[in-house]
Amino acid sequence: MQTHDAPLAPARIGILLREWRAARRLSQLDLALDAELSARHLSYIETGKAQPSREVLGRLAQALDMPLRERNALLVAAGYAPHYPESALGAPDMARIEQAIALMLRQQEPYPAFLLNRYWDIVAANGAALRLNRFLLDGRDSPHRNMLRHVFDPQDLRAVLVNHEEVASDLLGHLHALVASSPGDAKARALLDEVLAYPGVPPHWRRRQPGAAPAPLLSTVFRNNGQELRFFSTITTFGTPRDVTLDELHIESCFPLDEATAAFCQALARPE
Template sequence: MTTLVSETGVGPLLRGWRERRRVSQLELAIRADSSARHISFIETGRSRPSEEMILRLAEHLDIPVREQNALLVAGGFAPRYSETSFDDPSMGAVREGLQQLLHGYEPYPAIIVDGTYNVVAANLGMTRLLDGVAEHLLTPPLNGMRITLHPEGLAPSIRNFREWRGHLLHQMERQMALARSEALRKVYEEVVAYPLPETGDDPEDGEAAPQSSHPFALPLVIEQNGRVLTFISSISTFNTPMDVTVAELAIETLLPADPATVDYLRSLTS
Protein backbone atom coordinates (compact mmCIF):
# COMPACT_ATOMS: atom_id res chain seq x y z
CA MET A 1 0.00 0.00 0.00
CA THR A 2 1.55 3.30 -1.06
CA THR A 3 1.33 6.51 0.92
CA LEU A 4 1.14 9.61 -1.20
CA VAL A 5 3.53 12.38 -0.17
CA SER A 6 2.56 15.96 -0.87
CA GLU A 7 5.08 18.02 -2.85
CA THR A 8 4.22 21.08 -0.81
CA GLY A 9 6.50 20.08 2.06
CA VAL A 10 6.23 18.95 5.63
CA GLY A 11 4.78 22.24 6.94
CA PRO A 12 1.46 22.12 5.06
CA LEU A 13 1.17 18.41 5.84
CA LEU A 14 1.53 19.10 9.55
CA ARG A 15 -0.96 21.96 9.31
CA GLY A 16 -3.42 19.62 7.63
CA TRP A 17 -3.10 17.08 10.44
CA ARG A 18 -3.41 19.78 13.10
CA GLU A 19 -6.60 21.14 11.52
CA ARG A 20 -7.95 17.62 11.10
CA ARG A 21 -7.41 17.05 14.83
CA ARG A 22 -8.98 20.45 15.57
CA VAL A 23 -6.00 21.59 17.60
CA SER A 24 -4.86 25.22 17.64
CA GLN A 25 -1.25 26.21 17.08
CA LEU A 26 -1.03 27.34 20.69
CA GLU A 27 -2.43 24.09 22.05
CA LEU A 28 -0.05 22.03 19.91
CA ALA A 29 2.85 24.22 21.00
CA ILE A 30 2.03 23.63 24.67
CA ARG A 31 1.76 19.88 24.13
CA ALA A 32 5.06 19.73 22.24
CA ASP A 33 6.95 22.12 24.55
CA SER A 34 7.38 24.65 21.77
CA SER A 35 5.87 28.04 20.87
CA ALA A 36 2.94 29.01 18.69
CA ARG A 37 5.33 31.21 16.69
CA HIS A 38 7.59 28.24 15.96
CA ILE A 39 4.63 26.05 14.96
CA SER A 40 3.45 28.82 12.65
CA PHE A 41 6.89 29.12 11.06
CA ILE A 42 7.04 25.35 10.49
CA GLU A 43 3.61 25.26 8.87
CA THR A 44 4.38 28.17 6.53
CA GLY A 45 7.80 26.83 5.59
CA ARG A 46 9.74 29.65 7.25
CA SER A 47 11.36 27.16 9.61
CA ARG A 48 12.60 23.66 8.75
CA PRO A 49 11.72 21.25 11.57
CA SER A 50 14.21 18.70 12.81
CA GLU A 51 13.50 14.99 12.63
CA GLU A 52 12.90 15.01 16.39
CA MET A 53 10.40 17.88 16.11
CA ILE A 54 8.47 16.16 13.29
CA LEU A 55 8.14 13.00 15.36
CA ARG A 56 7.20 14.96 18.48
CA LEU A 57 4.45 16.85 16.67
CA ALA A 58 3.25 13.63 15.04
CA GLU A 59 3.00 11.97 18.44
CA HIS A 60 0.91 14.79 19.90
CA LEU A 61 -1.33 14.81 16.82
CA ASP A 62 -1.75 11.01 17.00
CA ILE A 63 -0.64 10.54 13.40
CA PRO A 64 -0.47 6.92 12.14
CA VAL A 65 3.03 5.53 11.67
CA ARG A 66 2.67 5.22 7.87
CA GLU A 67 1.83 8.90 7.72
CA GLN A 68 4.70 9.72 10.09
CA ASN A 69 7.02 8.15 7.51
CA ALA A 70 5.44 10.40 4.87
CA LEU A 71 6.06 13.47 7.04
CA LEU A 72 9.70 12.52 7.54
CA VAL A 73 10.23 12.02 3.80
CA ALA A 74 8.57 15.36 3.07
CA GLY A 75 10.90 16.94 5.64
CA GLY A 76 13.99 15.50 3.95
CA PHE A 77 14.59 12.59 6.34
CA ALA A 78 14.56 8.82 5.99
CA PRO A 79 11.43 6.92 7.10
CA ARG A 80 11.57 5.87 10.74
CA TYR A 81 9.26 2.83 10.64
CA SER A 82 9.84 -0.33 8.62
CA GLU A 83 7.10 -2.09 6.64
CA THR A 84 7.74 -5.82 6.98
CA SER A 85 5.78 -8.42 5.07
CA PHE A 86 3.52 -10.42 7.36
CA ASP A 87 5.06 -13.59 5.89
CA ASP A 88 8.61 -12.50 6.71
CA PRO A 89 10.45 -14.86 9.11
CA SER A 90 10.99 -11.97 11.53
CA MET A 91 7.22 -11.83 11.98
CA GLY A 92 7.11 -15.40 13.28
CA ALA A 93 6.37 -14.48 16.88
CA VAL A 94 3.60 -12.09 15.83
CA ARG A 95 2.00 -14.69 13.56
CA GLU A 96 2.16 -17.38 16.23
CA GLY A 97 0.68 -15.11 18.88
CA LEU A 98 -2.18 -14.06 16.61
CA GLN A 99 -2.93 -17.66 15.65
CA GLN A 100 -3.11 -18.60 19.33
CA LEU A 101 -5.47 -15.69 19.93
CA LEU A 102 -7.75 -16.79 17.07
CA HIS A 103 -7.73 -20.39 18.23
CA GLY A 104 -8.42 -19.39 21.83
CA TYR A 105 -11.52 -17.47 20.76
CA GLU A 106 -13.16 -20.57 19.29
CA PRO A 107 -15.98 -21.35 18.77
CA TYR A 108 -16.75 -17.65 18.35
CA PRO A 109 -15.76 -15.96 15.05
CA ALA A 110 -12.56 -13.92 14.82
CA ILE A 111 -10.61 -12.48 11.89
CA ILE A 112 -7.46 -10.43 11.30
CA VAL A 113 -7.31 -7.89 8.45
CA ASP A 114 -4.74 -5.39 7.21
CA GLY A 115 -5.17 -1.70 6.43
CA THR A 116 -7.24 -2.39 3.30
CA TYR A 117 -9.32 -5.16 4.91
CA ASN A 118 -7.48 -7.99 3.18
CA VAL A 119 -7.82 -11.08 5.35
CA VAL A 120 -4.57 -12.07 7.06
CA ALA A 121 -6.01 -14.92 9.15
CA ALA A 122 -9.34 -16.23 10.43
CA ASN A 123 -10.48 -18.93 12.80
CA LEU A 124 -12.90 -21.77 12.19
CA GLY A 125 -15.74 -19.84 13.83
CA MET A 126 -15.42 -17.17 11.16
CA THR A 127 -15.12 -19.58 8.23
CA ARG A 128 -18.36 -21.27 9.33
CA LEU A 129 -20.17 -17.99 8.67
CA LEU A 130 -19.01 -18.05 5.04
CA ASP A 131 -21.27 -20.90 3.93
CA GLY A 132 -23.01 -19.82 0.76
CA VAL A 133 -20.51 -17.09 -0.15
CA ALA A 134 -19.63 -17.14 -3.86
CA GLU A 135 -16.38 -18.92 -4.68
CA HIS A 136 -14.86 -15.93 -6.48
CA LEU A 137 -15.06 -13.91 -3.24
CA LEU A 138 -13.13 -16.63 -1.40
CA THR A 139 -10.22 -16.64 -3.84
CA PRO A 140 -7.09 -14.98 -2.38
CA PRO A 141 -6.59 -12.23 -1.64
CA LEU A 142 -9.78 -12.34 0.41
CA ASN A 143 -11.14 -8.96 1.41
CA GLY A 144 -13.42 -8.63 4.43
CA MET A 145 -15.42 -5.72 3.02
CA ARG A 146 -16.04 -7.46 -0.30
CA ILE A 147 -17.14 -10.67 1.41
CA THR A 148 -19.52 -8.80 3.71
CA LEU A 149 -21.06 -6.26 1.33
CA HIS A 150 -21.10 -8.07 -2.03
CA PRO A 151 -24.58 -9.29 -3.15
CA GLU A 152 -23.07 -12.76 -3.58
CA GLY A 153 -21.32 -12.59 -0.24
CA LEU A 154 -22.77 -12.33 3.26
CA ALA A 155 -25.05 -9.43 2.35
CA PRO A 156 -28.22 -11.44 1.58
CA SER A 157 -28.02 -13.28 4.90
CA ILE A 158 -27.52 -10.17 7.07
CA ARG A 159 -30.92 -9.34 8.53
CA ASN A 160 -30.03 -5.72 9.37
CA PHE A 161 -27.95 -5.20 6.24
CA ARG A 162 -28.66 -1.51 5.65
CA GLU A 163 -27.64 -0.63 9.20
CA TRP A 164 -24.54 -2.83 9.07
CA ARG A 165 -23.55 -1.54 5.63
CA GLY A 166 -23.84 2.04 6.86
CA HIS A 167 -21.67 1.21 9.87
CA LEU A 168 -18.94 -0.38 7.72
CA LEU A 169 -18.91 2.42 5.15
CA HIS A 170 -18.68 5.02 7.91
CA GLN A 171 -15.79 3.05 9.43
CA MET A 172 -13.93 3.14 6.11
CA GLU A 173 -14.64 6.86 5.69
CA ARG A 174 -13.10 7.56 9.10
CA GLN A 175 -10.01 5.59 8.13
CA MET A 176 -9.65 7.44 4.84
CA ALA A 177 -9.82 10.72 6.74
CA LEU A 178 -6.87 9.57 8.86
CA ALA A 179 -4.72 7.93 6.18
CA ARG A 180 -4.42 9.01 2.56
CA SER A 181 -4.43 5.46 1.22
CA GLU A 182 -5.26 5.12 -2.46
CA ALA A 183 -5.66 1.35 -2.05
CA LEU A 184 -8.24 1.81 0.71
CA ARG A 185 -10.11 4.40 -1.35
CA LYS A 186 -10.33 1.97 -4.29
CA VAL A 187 -11.82 -0.71 -2.04
CA TYR A 188 -14.31 1.83 -0.68
CA GLU A 189 -15.36 3.01 -4.14
CA GLU A 190 -15.86 -0.60 -5.20
CA VAL A 191 -17.98 -1.74 -2.26
CA VAL A 192 -20.08 1.43 -2.00
CA ALA A 193 -21.17 0.84 -5.61
CA TYR A 194 -22.44 -2.69 -4.98
CA PRO A 195 -26.20 -3.00 -5.59
CA LEU A 196 -28.21 -3.60 -2.46
CA PRO A 197 -29.45 -7.18 -2.16
CA GLU A 198 -33.06 -7.98 -1.46
CA THR A 199 -33.04 -8.34 2.32
CA GLY A 200 -35.71 -8.34 4.97
CA ASP A 201 -34.62 -5.02 6.44
CA ASP A 202 -35.75 -2.94 3.43
CA PRO A 203 -38.28 -0.46 4.86
CA GLU A 204 -40.30 -0.75 1.65
CA ASP A 205 -40.72 -4.47 2.12
CA GLY A 206 -43.81 -5.62 3.88
CA GLU A 207 -41.82 -7.39 6.56
CA ALA A 208 -38.81 -5.69 8.16
CA ALA A 209 -36.10 -7.31 10.23
CA PRO A 210 -36.44 -7.05 14.00
CA GLN A 211 -34.97 -3.91 15.50
CA SER A 212 -31.90 -4.11 17.66
CA SER A 213 -32.46 -4.99 21.32
CA HIS A 214 -28.85 -4.08 22.16
CA PRO A 215 -28.79 -0.31 22.72
CA PHE A 216 -25.11 -0.34 23.77
CA ALA A 217 -23.85 -1.44 20.34
CA LEU A 218 -25.14 -2.13 16.84
CA PRO A 219 -25.43 -5.92 16.45
CA LEU A 220 -24.67 -7.97 13.40
CA VAL A 221 -27.78 -10.10 12.82
CA ILE A 222 -27.12 -12.91 10.38
CA GLU A 223 -29.27 -15.82 9.28
CA GLN A 224 -27.55 -19.14 8.66
CA ASN A 225 -29.09 -22.53 8.03
CA GLY A 226 -32.45 -21.29 9.25
CA ARG A 227 -31.03 -19.87 12.49
CA VAL A 228 -30.71 -16.20 13.37
CA LEU A 229 -27.33 -15.44 14.99
CA THR A 230 -26.62 -12.15 16.72
CA PHE A 231 -23.14 -10.75 17.37
CA ILE A 232 -21.49 -7.66 18.78
CA SER A 233 -18.27 -6.68 17.00
CA SER A 234 -15.07 -5.65 18.78
CA ILE A 235 -11.87 -4.46 17.06
CA SER A 236 -8.40 -4.54 18.63
CA THR A 237 -5.08 -3.11 17.41
CA PHE A 238 -1.49 -3.15 18.66
CA ASN A 239 -0.28 -0.56 21.15
CA THR A 240 2.85 1.46 20.27
CA PRO A 241 3.61 -0.36 17.00
CA MET A 242 7.08 0.17 15.49
CA ASP A 243 6.27 -1.36 12.10
CA VAL A 244 3.73 -0.14 9.53
CA THR A 245 2.38 -3.64 8.86
CA VAL A 246 1.81 -4.35 12.54
CA ALA A 247 0.28 -0.89 13.08
CA GLU A 248 -2.37 -1.55 10.43
CA LEU A 249 -3.42 -5.02 11.59
CA ALA A 250 -6.87 -5.17 13.16
CA ILE A 251 -8.33 -8.11 15.06
CA GLU A 252 -12.12 -8.28 14.87
CA THR A 253 -13.94 -10.61 17.23
CA LEU A 254 -17.66 -11.33 17.11
CA LEU A 255 -19.12 -11.77 20.57
CA PRO A 256 -22.43 -13.68 20.73
CA ALA A 257 -25.12 -11.24 21.83
CA ASP A 258 -27.78 -13.71 23.00
CA PRO A 259 -27.97 -17.18 24.61
CA ALA A 260 -29.30 -18.82 21.45
CA THR A 261 -26.21 -17.79 19.49
CA VAL A 262 -23.93 -19.01 22.28
CA ASP A 263 -25.67 -22.40 22.45
CA TYR A 264 -25.60 -22.89 18.69
CA LEU A 265 -21.90 -22.09 18.30
CA ARG A 266 -20.96 -24.30 21.22
CA SER A 267 -22.99 -27.15 19.79
CA LEU A 268 -20.87 -27.06 16.65
CA THR A 269 -17.72 -27.92 18.57
CA SER A 270 -19.32 -30.83 20.41
Protein backbone atom coordinates in the same frame (compact mmCIF):
# COMPACT_ATOMS: atom_id res chain seq x y z
CA MET B 1 25.05 16.84 -1.80
CA GLN B 2 21.54 18.24 -2.22
CA THR B 3 19.31 17.21 -5.06
CA HIS B 4 17.20 19.61 -7.11
CA ASP B 5 14.16 18.33 -5.19
CA ALA B 6 15.50 19.38 -1.77
CA PRO B 7 13.92 22.89 -1.72
CA LEU B 8 10.50 21.27 -2.21
CA ALA B 9 10.73 19.35 1.07
CA PRO B 10 9.69 22.22 3.40
CA ALA B 11 6.68 22.98 1.19
CA ARG B 12 5.64 19.31 1.25
CA ILE B 13 5.97 19.18 5.04
CA GLY B 14 3.79 22.26 5.35
CA ILE B 15 1.10 20.70 3.15
CA LEU B 16 1.13 17.48 5.16
CA LEU B 17 0.91 19.28 8.49
CA ARG B 18 -1.94 21.50 7.34
CA GLU B 19 -3.84 18.46 6.02
CA TRP B 20 -3.38 16.62 9.30
CA ARG B 21 -4.33 19.67 11.36
CA ALA B 22 -7.53 19.97 9.35
CA ALA B 23 -8.24 16.25 9.77
CA ARG B 24 -7.74 16.52 13.54
CA ARG B 25 -9.57 19.86 13.70
CA LEU B 26 -6.68 21.62 15.36
CA SER B 27 -5.71 25.24 14.93
CA GLN B 28 -2.07 26.12 14.44
CA LEU B 29 -1.98 27.36 18.04
CA ASP B 30 -3.58 24.15 19.35
CA LEU B 31 -1.02 21.98 17.59
CA ALA B 32 1.88 24.18 18.68
CA LEU B 33 0.80 23.91 22.33
CA ASP B 34 0.30 20.14 22.11
CA ALA B 35 3.73 19.68 20.50
CA GLU B 36 5.40 22.15 22.92
CA LEU B 37 6.44 24.51 20.13
CA SER B 38 5.92 28.21 19.66
CA ALA B 39 3.13 29.13 17.27
CA ARG B 40 5.68 31.15 15.28
CA HIS B 41 8.00 28.16 14.87
CA LEU B 42 5.12 25.98 13.65
CA SER B 43 4.04 28.72 11.26
CA TYR B 44 7.55 28.88 9.83
CA ILE B 45 7.59 25.09 9.38
CA GLU B 46 4.23 25.13 7.60
CA THR B 47 5.27 27.97 5.28
CA GLY B 48 8.66 26.43 4.51
CA LYS B 49 10.69 29.11 6.28
CA ALA B 50 12.10 26.63 8.81
CA GLN B 51 13.41 23.11 8.47
CA PRO B 52 12.19 20.95 11.40
CA SER B 53 14.48 18.50 13.15
CA ARG B 54 13.59 14.82 13.48
CA GLU B 55 12.77 15.45 17.15
CA VAL B 56 10.34 18.25 16.32
CA LEU B 57 8.67 16.14 13.64
CA GLY B 58 8.28 13.34 16.17
CA ARG B 59 6.55 15.69 18.61
CA LEU B 60 4.24 16.98 15.88
CA ALA B 61 3.38 13.45 14.76
CA GLN B 62 2.67 12.45 18.35
CA ALA B 63 0.42 15.46 18.90
CA LEU B 64 -1.46 14.65 15.68
CA ASP B 65 -1.76 10.97 16.68
CA MET B 66 -0.46 9.93 13.28
CA PRO B 67 -0.21 6.22 12.40
CA LEU B 68 3.33 4.91 12.06
CA ARG B 69 3.11 4.75 8.26
CA GLU B 70 2.19 8.43 8.12
CA ARG B 71 4.97 9.33 10.57
CA ASN B 72 7.46 7.70 8.22
CA ALA B 73 5.97 9.68 5.31
CA LEU B 74 6.42 12.91 7.26
CA LEU B 75 10.08 12.10 7.93
CA VAL B 76 10.71 11.21 4.30
CA ALA B 77 9.08 14.45 3.16
CA ALA B 78 11.57 16.32 5.35
CA GLY B 79 14.51 14.44 3.83
CA TYR B 80 15.05 12.02 6.71
CA ALA B 81 15.09 8.22 6.69
CA PRO B 82 11.97 6.43 7.93
CA HIS B 83 12.07 5.62 11.64
CA TYR B 84 9.64 2.68 11.85
CA PRO B 85 10.31 -0.63 10.06
CA GLU B 86 7.64 -2.42 8.05
CA SER B 87 8.03 -6.18 8.35
CA ALA B 88 5.86 -8.50 6.33
CA LEU B 89 4.03 -11.26 8.16
CA GLY B 90 6.18 -14.31 7.62
CA ALA B 91 9.42 -12.42 8.21
CA PRO B 92 11.67 -13.83 10.98
CA ASP B 93 11.20 -10.69 13.11
CA MET B 94 7.44 -11.30 13.17
CA ALA B 95 7.57 -14.99 14.11
CA ARG B 96 6.59 -14.53 17.75
CA ILE B 97 3.83 -12.08 16.84
CA GLU B 98 2.44 -14.57 14.32
CA GLN B 99 2.48 -17.29 16.97
CA ALA B 100 0.55 -15.04 19.34
CA ILE B 101 -1.98 -14.14 16.64
CA ALA B 102 -2.50 -17.80 15.69
CA LEU B 103 -3.05 -18.66 19.36
CA MET B 104 -5.62 -15.89 19.82
CA LEU B 105 -7.52 -17.00 16.71
CA ARG B 106 -7.54 -20.63 17.87
CA GLN B 107 -8.64 -19.71 21.38
CA GLN B 108 -11.74 -18.03 19.99
CA GLU B 109 -13.07 -21.37 18.70
CA PRO B 110 -15.84 -22.36 18.18
CA TYR B 111 -16.68 -18.71 17.51
CA PRO B 112 -15.37 -16.65 14.58
CA ALA B 113 -12.27 -14.46 14.75
CA PHE B 114 -10.48 -12.48 12.05
CA LEU B 115 -7.14 -10.73 11.67
CA LEU B 116 -7.75 -7.51 9.75
CA ASN B 117 -5.52 -4.72 8.47
CA ARG B 118 -6.36 -1.03 8.30
CA TYR B 119 -8.38 -1.54 5.09
CA TRP B 120 -10.43 -4.36 6.63
CA ASP B 121 -8.72 -6.95 4.44
CA ILE B 122 -9.01 -10.38 6.07
CA VAL B 123 -5.38 -11.35 6.61
CA ALA B 124 -6.24 -14.52 8.54
CA ALA B 125 -9.29 -16.22 10.07
CA ASN B 126 -9.93 -19.16 12.34
CA GLY B 127 -11.79 -22.32 11.38
CA ALA B 128 -15.04 -21.09 12.95
CA ALA B 129 -15.07 -18.07 10.65
CA LEU B 130 -14.61 -20.27 7.60
CA ARG B 131 -17.32 -22.71 8.70
CA LEU B 132 -19.79 -19.90 9.39
CA ASN B 133 -19.05 -18.27 6.05
CA ARG B 134 -19.69 -21.53 4.18
CA PHE B 135 -23.00 -22.01 6.01
CA LEU B 136 -24.18 -18.46 5.28
CA LEU B 137 -23.23 -18.71 1.60
CA ASP B 138 -24.73 -22.20 1.16
CA GLY B 139 -21.34 -23.79 0.66
CA ARG B 140 -20.09 -21.18 -1.81
CA ASP B 141 -16.75 -19.44 -1.40
CA SER B 142 -16.94 -15.71 -0.84
CA PRO B 143 -15.75 -13.63 -3.81
CA HIS B 144 -13.92 -11.29 -1.41
CA ARG B 145 -11.28 -11.21 1.30
CA ASN B 146 -12.37 -7.87 2.69
CA MET B 147 -14.92 -7.22 5.44
CA LEU B 148 -16.40 -4.13 3.81
CA ARG B 149 -16.95 -5.93 0.51
CA HIS B 150 -18.51 -8.85 2.41
CA VAL B 151 -21.07 -6.48 3.93
CA PHE B 152 -21.82 -4.29 0.90
CA ASP B 153 -21.80 -6.79 -1.98
CA PRO B 154 -25.32 -8.16 -2.67
CA GLN B 155 -23.68 -11.39 -3.89
CA ASP B 156 -21.91 -11.86 -0.56
CA LEU B 157 -23.01 -11.71 3.10
CA ARG B 158 -25.25 -8.70 2.57
CA ALA B 159 -28.10 -10.99 1.47
CA VAL B 160 -28.13 -12.84 4.82
CA LEU B 161 -27.22 -9.93 7.12
CA VAL B 162 -30.50 -9.01 8.83
CA ASN B 163 -29.26 -5.75 10.35
CA HIS B 164 -27.31 -4.76 7.25
CA GLU B 165 -28.08 -1.06 7.57
CA GLU B 166 -26.72 -0.88 11.12
CA VAL B 167 -23.54 -2.83 10.37
CA ALA B 168 -22.84 -1.19 7.00
CA SER B 169 -23.38 2.29 8.41
CA ASP B 170 -20.97 1.62 11.29
CA LEU B 171 -18.25 0.21 9.01
CA LEU B 172 -18.67 3.06 6.56
CA GLY B 173 -18.31 5.55 9.40
CA HIS B 174 -14.94 4.02 10.27
CA LEU B 175 -13.87 4.15 6.62
CA HIS B 176 -14.92 7.80 6.31
CA ALA B 177 -12.89 8.52 9.45
CA LEU B 178 -9.83 6.75 8.00
CA VAL B 179 -10.03 8.77 4.78
CA ALA B 180 -10.44 12.02 6.74
CA SER B 181 -7.62 11.26 9.16
CA SER B 182 -5.17 10.03 6.48
CA PRO B 183 -5.47 12.59 3.68
CA GLY B 184 -2.70 11.05 1.59
CA ASP B 185 -3.99 7.47 1.71
CA ALA B 186 -5.10 6.85 -1.89
CA LYS B 187 -5.97 3.20 -1.16
CA ALA B 188 -8.44 4.19 1.56
CA ARG B 189 -10.04 6.75 -0.76
CA ALA B 190 -10.33 4.16 -3.55
CA LEU B 191 -11.94 1.67 -1.16
CA LEU B 192 -14.45 4.30 -0.05
CA ASP B 193 -15.34 5.10 -3.67
CA GLU B 194 -15.74 1.38 -4.44
CA VAL B 195 -17.99 0.73 -1.44
CA LEU B 196 -20.18 3.76 -2.20
CA ALA B 197 -20.66 2.47 -5.75
CA TYR B 198 -22.50 -0.67 -4.57
CA PRO B 199 -26.26 -0.60 -5.20
CA GLY B 200 -28.62 0.57 -2.48
CA VAL B 201 -26.21 2.89 -0.65
CA PRO B 202 -28.32 5.74 0.83
CA PRO B 203 -27.28 9.23 -0.33
CA HIS B 204 -26.54 10.43 3.22
CA TRP B 205 -23.94 7.64 3.64
CA ARG B 206 -21.83 9.37 0.99
CA ARG B 207 -21.08 12.19 3.41
CA ARG B 208 -19.07 11.85 6.57
CA GLN B 209 -21.00 12.52 9.78
CA PRO B 210 -18.28 14.08 12.01
CA GLY B 211 -20.44 14.20 15.14
CA ALA B 212 -21.62 10.60 14.94
CA ALA B 213 -20.18 8.45 17.72
CA PRO B 214 -19.46 4.77 16.98
CA ALA B 215 -21.78 2.29 18.64
CA PRO B 216 -20.33 1.01 21.96
CA LEU B 217 -21.31 -2.53 21.00
CA LEU B 218 -21.88 -3.60 17.41
CA SER B 219 -24.02 -6.69 16.88
CA THR B 220 -24.47 -8.71 13.70
CA VAL B 221 -27.55 -10.77 12.99
CA PHE B 222 -27.54 -13.37 10.20
CA ARG B 223 -30.42 -15.48 8.92
CA ASN B 224 -30.11 -18.35 6.46
CA ASN B 225 -32.18 -21.48 5.87
CA GLY B 226 -34.40 -20.63 8.85
CA GLN B 227 -31.44 -20.32 11.25
CA GLU B 228 -30.85 -16.95 12.95
CA LEU B 229 -27.39 -16.27 14.40
CA ARG B 230 -26.63 -13.29 16.63
CA PHE B 231 -23.13 -12.08 17.54
CA PHE B 232 -21.37 -9.12 19.10
CA SER B 233 -17.76 -8.22 18.33
CA THR B 234 -14.72 -7.02 20.26
CA ILE B 235 -11.56 -5.50 18.77
CA THR B 236 -8.03 -6.27 19.97
CA THR B 237 -5.14 -4.03 18.91
CA PHE B 238 -1.43 -4.33 19.65
CA GLY B 239 -0.27 -1.86 22.30
CA THR B 240 2.62 0.53 21.54
CA PRO B 241 3.63 -1.14 18.25
CA ARG B 242 7.03 -0.27 16.81
CA ASP B 243 6.40 -1.76 13.37
CA VAL B 244 4.13 -0.34 10.64
CA THR B 245 2.56 -3.71 9.86
CA LEU B 246 1.70 -4.39 13.49
CA ASP B 247 0.35 -0.87 13.95
CA GLU B 248 -2.18 -1.52 11.17
CA LEU B 249 -3.47 -4.92 12.38
CA HIS B 250 -6.31 -5.78 14.72
CA ILE B 251 -8.22 -8.90 15.71
CA GLU B 252 -12.01 -8.96 15.60
CA SER B 253 -13.52 -11.64 17.82
CA CYS B 254 -17.20 -12.60 17.59
CA PHE B 255 -19.18 -13.85 20.59
CA PRO B 256 -22.69 -15.35 20.64
CA LEU B 257 -25.49 -13.11 21.87
CA ASP B 258 -27.76 -16.01 22.77
CA GLU B 259 -27.68 -19.70 23.63
CA ALA B 260 -29.07 -20.74 20.25
CA THR B 261 -26.14 -19.10 18.44
CA ALA B 262 -23.63 -20.64 20.85
CA ALA B 263 -25.13 -24.10 20.38
CA PHE B 264 -25.15 -23.77 16.59
CA CYS B 265 -21.47 -22.76 16.48
CA GLN B 266 -20.56 -25.65 18.75
CA ALA B 267 -22.48 -28.08 16.56
CA LEU B 268 -20.88 -26.66 13.42
CA ALA B 269 -17.45 -27.38 14.91
CA ARG B 270 -18.13 -31.06 15.52
CA PRO B 271 -16.74 -33.52 12.97
CA GLU B 272 -19.39 -34.98 10.69
